[in-house]
Amino acid sequence: MGKCLKCIFISASIVLMSCNKTSDDTFFTTKVVPILENKCATCHGIEQDSYDKFMASGNEGYFYFPLKEGRIVDVETIYKVSISDDRVDFDEKARFSRLLRNPLTEDYGGIPHKGLDIFYSTDDKxxxxxxxxxxxxxxxxPNTTPELSAHIQFFKDEVQPVFIRNGCFLSSCHGPLTxxxxxxxxxxxxxxxxxxxxxSNRASFLGKVTHFVNLDGDLNRSRLITKNIPIKEGGIHQRGGNNQFFESFADEDVKTILKWLEMEKAEVAAHLVSEGEPLRGLGETQGIVFIR
Known part of the structure; x- marks a missing residue:
């Protein structure tokens, strides 16, 4: 009797696991595919006969899927392209995934989308x-992500709020399309x-193209600071103006930024070696070289 009950339990477990998997697939096929077909196919759909050639012509990684007579028939491919290339971010909560943010209006957390806004509210069915x-x-x-390092955590908790208060994140100032x-x-x-x-924001403030910080010299001369200081206090010109951000180098917000830059400087220095020894005194004047 005990063996029979054990067999029944194992069989039931297998059935439940199978049902759950089928349920997930069914949800995607019956609920998600029609939405992608109706909302996205006009721009992102490619006729099935030319799909492979199209993707091989420099379009790998982009959100395109095959259509046959205007309908999605290749569920496996549409599933793969929907979750690939970070369109579904397995490190974060669902609302941060690009598949949800790209078609969403900016007011609700959307990001730039060439096809403009598809959803005007997160209440849309x-x-x-x-x-x-x-x-x-x-x-x-689910992915398990490591904890943020101390200098990144400080940036998150203390530095980002400084620039949020000063309006730097507005789309018209330093948004994604600036x-x-x-x-x-x-x-x-x-x-x-x-x-x-x-x-991403930390990397941007450090400088992805233009260097906004001066880790190998006087931190006060970092563009991240001087472009937000009044000209008469030693700032440099900014198109957005210089007088509405920090009053001077003694401003408390500037001190917060400088503390973060000291942490970033120490992080860089920890990875620098010369002849097998740590390179000390990053940013300090070691001597003078005269070049004729």
Whole structure:
């Protein structure tokens, strides 16, 4: 009797596991695919006969999927392209995934999308359906991310708020589509950043193209500071103006930024060696070289 009960339990478990997997697949096929077909196929759909050639012509990694007579028939491919290339971010909560943010209006946490806004609210039923599916995918394959290093955590907790208060994250100033080199990822409507957004913003403030910090010299001369200081106090010209941010180098917000830059400087110095020995005195004048 005990063996029979054990067999029944194992069989039931297998059936339940199978049902759950089938349920997930069914949800994607019956709920998600029709949304992608109706909302995305006009721009992102490619006729099945030319799909492989199209993708091999420099379009790998982009969100395109095959269509046959205007309908999605290759569920496996549309599934793969929907979750690949970080469209579903398995490190974060569902709402941070690009598959949900690209078609969403900026007011609700959306990001730039060539196809403009598809969803004008997170209350949209189709958006909620996509959110449910993305959450299911993340729950099935969650990633464990390491804790932020001390200098990145300080940037997140202390430095980002300084620039939020000063309006630097506005789309018209330093948003993702700004014409300047300083392009930032704005927070979600509730003020929350994902870790990926924090890391991206830190890299932007340090300088992805133009260097905004002066880690190998006087930290006060970092463009991140001087462009936000009045000209008469030693600042340099900024298109957005110089007088509405920090009053002087003695400003408390400047001190916060300088503390962060000291941490970043120490982080860089920890990885520098000369003849097998740590390179000390990063940013300090070691001597004078005269070049004729």
């Amino acid at each position: 189709d958006y909620q359906t996509l959110h449910t599916w993305v959450a299911q995918e993340i729950a099935k394959n 014409f300047t080199d300083l392009k930032l990822q704005p927070p979600m409507p509730d003020g929350v950043f994902s870790e990926a957004m924090v890391r």
